[in-house]
Structures are given as C-alpha cells and as structure tokens.
Amino acid sequence: MDFETVSTLQYRNRSLTKQVADFKSGEKYIQMAADYKELLRFHHREMKRLEYELSRAHSETVTVRRYWGGVMDDLEKEYREQIRRLEAEIGRLKKQNLELARQRDAAKDKLRERTGQYYAAASELEEERGKNKKLRAQVNRDFENSSLPSSLQRAGRKKIPNSREKTGRRPGGQPGHKGHPRRKHTPDITCEIPAPAEYAESPDYYETGKVIRKQKVCIRLGVEVIEYTAREYRSRKSGARVHAPFPEGFVNEVNYDGTVKALAFLLSNECCVSHGKIRRLLSELTGGRIVISDGMINGLCGEFSAKTGHEKKEIVRKLLSSPVMNADFTNASVNGKGMQVLVLASPSENAALYIGREKKGHAGVIGTPLADYVGTVVHDHDKTFYSYGTDHQECTQHDIRYLTGSIQNEPELTWNGQMLSLFREMLHYRNGLPEGAQPDPQAVSGFEAAYDRIL
Incomplete structure (x- = not known):
C-alpha cells in the first residue's frame, strides 16, 4: 500500500474508535436525546404555526366562500331576471313573427292574384297586338310586298309601275357605272358636212384624220297594195266558172299579210291594247286606208296558235331539258x-x-x-x-316582297332590312356578270357567310 491510503485508513480508524468510545460511555446517547428533544420542540412549534395558518386560511376560505356565495346569488338572480326578460322578448318576437308570416302569406296570395291578372292582361295584350299586327299586315298587303297579284289591287291604294325605291340620286347614268350608248346602225344615206373656211383655209388648223359621225334613225310607214288578177272562164257544157289559181294567202277579195296581222297581234297580246284602239291606230297610221274588224283581231290568236305548232314543240323540249x-x-x-x-x-x-x-x-x-x-x-x-x-x-322577287312587307309591318326588327340589302346586293352582282360568265366562288362564299350571319 502507498502512504496516502494508509493515512486515510488510520484517520478513519481513529474516528470510528472515538465514536465507539462515546457510545460506551453513554455521552453519545445523551447528546442524541438532547438533539431529538430540540428537534421535536422545533417540529412542535412548526406544527402550531402551520395549524394557526391553516386556521386562518380556513377562516379566510369560509369568508371568501360566503362572499362568493353572495356574489353567485346576485349573479344567479340577475341571470334569472335576464332569462325572464329574454323569454318575454322571445315570446313577443314569436308573436310578431307569426303576424309577419300571416301578412307575408296574405301578400303572397295578393301578389299571386295580381301576377295572374298581370299575365292574363299581358297575354291578352300580346294576343291583341298580334291580331292588330296581323290585320295591319293584311291591310298593307299589295303586289309590292306579298304574293298578291297586281290584278287584285284594291281601289284607292298606291300603285306604282315597279318595286323600285327612291334613292334621292339624279336620274340617268351614275358616276362609276359603265355607259351604255345607243347602238350605231349601217347608214342608208351619208351626208358629209364641208369644213368651214376658217378651219380648212387657216394655217392655224390642220386635219387630225378623225371623222365625227352622228346618226338619226327614222321609221317610215307606208301602205303597199299588191293585186293579182286572173281572167275568168265559163264552161259551155256545165256553165261552171273557173280561173287561174291565186298564190297562197289570196283567199278573200282583200287580204292582209303578216305585217298587218303581226302588228295587230303584238299590240293585242304583248302590249294589251284594246281592239278599238288597235283599229283606230292602224287607221290613223295609214290615213284611213286600213280599217280592220274586231272579228279579225279576235281570230289572230287561233291563227297564231295553229301556225306555231313546231315552235311550241321546240319550246316544250327546251323547258323539259x-x-x-x-x-x-x-x-x-x-x-x-x-x-x-x-x-x-x-x-x-x-x-x-x-x-x-x-x-x-x-x-x-x-x-x-x-x-x-x-x-x-x-x-x-x-x-x-x-x-x-x-x-x-x-322566287327571289317574292322573298324581297316578304321582306318589304316585314319592314313595313314590323319596324322593331332589324334583320329584315339587312337581309333585303343582302338580296339586292346579290342580285346586282349576278345581273352585272357578263353573259355566260360564272360567279366567283370567293364572292359566293362571302354572300353565304353574310346570309348565315344575319340568320
């Protein structure tokens, strides 16, 4: 063992030896009893102090509990009073709610009744408006805005020769449109106007080589009478009278050729001129030399029909093909x-x-x-x-009439005016194409898109 360990053991041994000696002599017991009594007195004092504090705390607890009991009683009383007031308010509100519900139900019933009356009145008004519009459209119908033929036009209503509308532009050719001059004819008589001396003999003027031409077209009406004669012979045996046959068309003593008949037929059927006016016109044009009868004019239609059988068959063939x-x-x-x-x-x-x-x-x-x-x-x-x-x-013309009628009778609409403008634009484009030319597919697509957009 080393020195330190030995020293430590010696010190511990000496201490333990002293303690054993104290216990043997009884001093240690005396000392421990004294310490115990002192400790007991200390704990006794501490217990009294704690009992005193506990007593005070209990007293304070009772006091606080009494105070809180009063407070809680006051709070409970106030709470019960507040509950009573709230229950009374709830009862009042329930009565008020029931009254309001009764008033609401009554108002709903009245509103339902008024709504029914409103819808009935609105329906009746709409029905009367429809009848009014229908009657107004029927009154305003004519051959310009419906399929009603012009022959059924009533007296006193406007009647115009076509369905064109006033544009406000001056009559005649419009700027930007290609001109359509009168067709020139092959002259029967040509007259040359001599140049004035002030142009022909002056050194200040010279000929350009251009000839200015202006024509006047005249119609001359004359009567030409062609007469055929034939000597008559009589048979000595039978007494029969004979003569040379006349050419075709010479049946009566006075016959009219195709020029007279064609003019009378044209005036009667194409121009709708009365028979009396036709007779008077031919008489005045020929100085009274040609006076035809109503019977002859009446028979022209049958004669025309009999002589145009081949032409009618050709027309039927063209129509069917x-x-x-x-x-x-x-x-x-x-x-x-x-x-x-x-x-x-x-x-x-x-x-x-x-x-x-x-x-x-x-x-x-x-x-x-x-x-x-x-x-x-x-x-x-x-x-x-x-x-x-x-x-x-x-027929597009009927569509235009329907749109015109819609514009006149339904001014609140806008699509009808747009569609009418589109129809006129399409017709103007189609009528402006050269003869035999086909419409441009791009232009047609544009028209179709505009049509769909309006719809």
Whole structure:
C-alpha cells in the first residue's frame, strides 16, 4: 500500500474508535436525546404555526366562500331576471313573427292574384297586338310586298309601275357605272358636212384624220297594195266558172299579210291594247286606208296558235331539258269570266310558254310540261308546285316582297332590312356578270357567310 491510503485508513480508524468510545460511555446517547428533544420542540412549534395558518386560511376560505356565495346569488338572480326578460322578448318576437308570416302569406296570395291578372292582361295584350299586327299586315298587303297579284289591287291604294325605291340620286347614268350608248346602225344615206373656211383655209388648223359621225334613225310607214288578177272562164257544157289559181294567202277579195296581222297581234297580246284602239291606230297610221274588224283581231290568236305548232314543240323540249324552270299562275279574264294562265319559263334556254287553264292547282298543271318535268322548279311558294319536279326554290322577287312587307309591318326588327340589302346586293352582282360568265366562288362564299350571319 502507498502512504496516502494508509493515512486515510488510520484517520478513519481513529474516528470510528472515538465514536465507539462515546457510545460506551453513554455521552453519545445523551447528546442524541438532547438533539431529538430540540428537534421535536422545533417540529412542535412548526406544527402550531402551520395549524394557526391553516386556521386562518380556513377562516379566510369560509369568508371568501360566503362572499362568493353572495356574489353567485346576485349573479344567479340577475341571470334569472335576464332569462325572464329574454323569454318575454322571445315570446313577443314569436308573436310578431307569426303576424309577419300571416301578412307575408296574405301578400303572397295578393301578389299571386295580381301576377295572374298581370299575365292574363299581358297575354291578352300580346294576343291583341298580334291580331292588330296581323290585320295591319293584311291591310298593307299589295303586289309590292306579298304574293298578291297586281290584278287584285284594291281601289284607292298606291300603285306604282315597279318595286323600285327612291334613292334621292339624279336620274340617268351614275358616276362609276359603265355607259351604255345607243347602238350605231349601217347608214342608208351619208351626208358629209364641208369644213368651214376658217378651219380648212387657216394655217392655224390642220386635219387630225378623225371623222365625227352622228346618226338619226327614222321609221317610215307606208301602205303597199299588191293585186293579182286572173281572167275568168265559163264552161259551155256545165256553165261552171273557173280561173287561174291565186298564190297562197289570196283567199278573200282583200287580204292582209303578216305585217298587218303581226302588228295587230303584238299590240293585242304583248302590249294589251284594246281592239278599238288597235283599229283606230292602224287607221290613223295609214290615213284611213286600213280599217280592220274586231272579228279579225279576235281570230289572230287561233291563227297564231295553229301556225306555231313546231315552235311550241321546240319550246316544250327546251323547258323539259332545262335544269331550272320558273312556274307561276296569273289571273286572266275571258269573256268576263275569271281564268288562269300557267306561265312556264326557262331563262337559260330563252324559252317561255303561256298556257290558259280554267283553274289553278293540280287541275291547272295536269297536261302541261310541268307535270312531266324533272328538275328544279322556281315558284311563289304555291303548295301545288311542290308535287312536281325534283327540287324547289322560292322566287327571289317574292322573298324581297316578304321582306318589304316585314319592314313595313314590323319596324322593331332589324334583320329584315339587312337581309333585303343582302338580296339586292346579290342580285346586282349576278345581273352585272357578263353573259355566260360564272360567279366567283370567293364572292359566293362571302354572300353565304353574310346570309348565315344575319340568320
């Protein structure tokens, strides 16, 4: 062992030896008893102090508890009073809510009744407006804004020769439009005007080589009478009178050739001139030398029909072979009786046929070229025509009339004016194309896009 360990053990041994000696002598016990009594007295004093503090704390707790009891009683009393007031307010609000609900239900019933009356009045007003608009449209209908024929135009209503509208522009050629001068003719007589001496003999002027030409066209009407004569012979045996045959067309003592008949036929059928005016016109033009009868003028239509059989067959052939045919019924009067005329036309074939019929409808179509036609039929929306052809298209002029009628009778709308302007623009473009030319696909697409946009 080292020195430090030995020293430590020696010191511990000496201390323990002293403690054993103290215990043997009894001094240690005396000392421990004294320490115990002192410690007991200390704890006893501490217990009294704690008991005193506990007593004070208990007393304070009782006091505080008494104080808080009073406070809680006051709070509970106030709370119960507040609950009583709130319950009373809730009862009042419930009564008020019930009254308001009753008033609301009454107001709803009244509003429902008023709403029903309003809708009934609005419906009646709208119905009356529709009737008024319909009656106004019927009153305003004429041949310019509907399919009503011009022959049914009522007295006192406006009547204009066409459906053109005033533009405010001056009459005549418009700036920017290609001019259409009068067609020049081959002259029968040419007269040269000598140049004035002030131009021809002056050294200040010289000829340009250009000749200025101006023509005057005249119509001269004359009467030429051609007479054929033939000697008459009589048979000594039978007494029969004979002569040389006259040329074709010489039947009566006085005959009229095709020039007179064609003029009378044209004036009667194409220009709708009365028979009396035709007789008077021919008499005045010929100085009273030609005076024809009403019977002759009446017979021109039958004679024309009999002599144009081949031409009518050719027109029928053109109509049946045309991809598009225009069809329409128009009124006519025969001996004071109402009749119908079926008009069939093909602008592409330059062919038109007028067929007199007693009635419209299928009875007026049967037996005509339209009954056997296979192609597109352009008409005025008459339901009869939908039974014929393979396709149908409404006449653009009727569309323009419908749009015009809509503009006049429904001024609150705007699409009808836009569509009418588009139709006129398309027609102006189509009519301005050279003969035989096809429309530009890009222009057609633009028109179709504008049409869809308006719809």
